[in-house]
Amino acid sequence: MGNFFSTDGPLFEGMAYIINIIYVSVLWILFSIPIITIGASSTALYYTVTKVIRHGRSYIFREFWQSFKSNLKQSTAVWLICLVMMGILLVDIRVMGAFGTAVSQTLQFVFIVGICMVSAVMVYALAYIARFTQDVRHILTNSVLMAIRHLPKTLLLVVVLAAAVLGCYLFGLGIVFIPAVAALVDSLILESIFVQYMSKEDREKEALRNHPEQYEYYNRKE
Template sequence: MQLFQVDSPLYKFLQRLLDVLILNFWLIVCSIPIITAGASITAAYSVALKMAKEEEGYITKSFFQAFKENWKQGTVLWLITMVCSYIIYLDFEVYFSYEDGPVLLLITGILASIALFCSVIYAYPQAARYENTIKQYIKNSRQITIRFIGKTLLLIVIVTIELLLAIFNSVTIFFAILIGPAIIIYTISGICVKIFEEIESNE
């Protein structure tokens, strides 16, 4: 049947779904020790960026090769992300611990959250694709967020929709566990590929 031929849309969809499922499995498994989550996320981005360009090859092999190559960069980025996230969490905790919390704490928490988002949203994909310093990844991420604010806002909308669909009911939650994190990384990677190619073409 033509429906299941190698070049049919259905076959390509099912193959991509299987790739995402495999990628999500290794992403979750390699993130379980927590400290390795940064390397796991960076490795997942490395594979997803190739998937977005249809250059991924073998998912498992590509993932562990990227995991090994990006261990240091991914771990440092993850530690920075976690420390900053915890500080922001404490800020909001203090604010909400008061019946009428200081407005300055709320404003600080919101601004810090935005700053952290801008600093890391494109940092992990960069670490997966380019050789650079951690400081430069973070600086570039902020600059990309501002320069490509339209694509960044589109990215936020798409990921938000994906998250809302993921928690819609028990069935969607089940599928979100199976493929959710990898789907989000794949979505971000699709936009990152376009951004990176545009930046590279102008250099």
């Protein structure tokens, strides 16, 4: 029982985990206030959740700020491109809704699918920026290809995004933890995809960084 209530026990570890979830979600909210920075803020959220919360490396604010600052231009470009595309599709849906014909309803469905696809590509791209270094054109191209190739997981990412948006809409206070929880789920899905596109050497280095005890074992062998 004493170990349960100690600072190294499961109670305090659980509380620290929840506090970190709230902390990084609040950072995402604050850095998203200008609206135009939502892309960079989301990339920083994904990066911080993956590195700090999942793998216990470094500190939340330091990693969030570093990622936000270094990826601001690319993430903003991706965010604005996807935002414009979704805006156009939303206008098309409204226009088709005014006709009320079978053809217009079919086109509405096609445009809705298009919005879902653009949303999925955006999720891939903003996370991709946090993990790889490429120009915006290649980031978007690779994100589209991955979204198509890994369609079942892509659909799951769309569900997670929709659930997060709906959760924040229905439960206002949920915004202080839902963003980080959604990013955590996204990380579990996306990291299993991204690792397939990494070299063997990079995968080994990543595994060592995420498991410090393996670092010590590796260094002793050297």
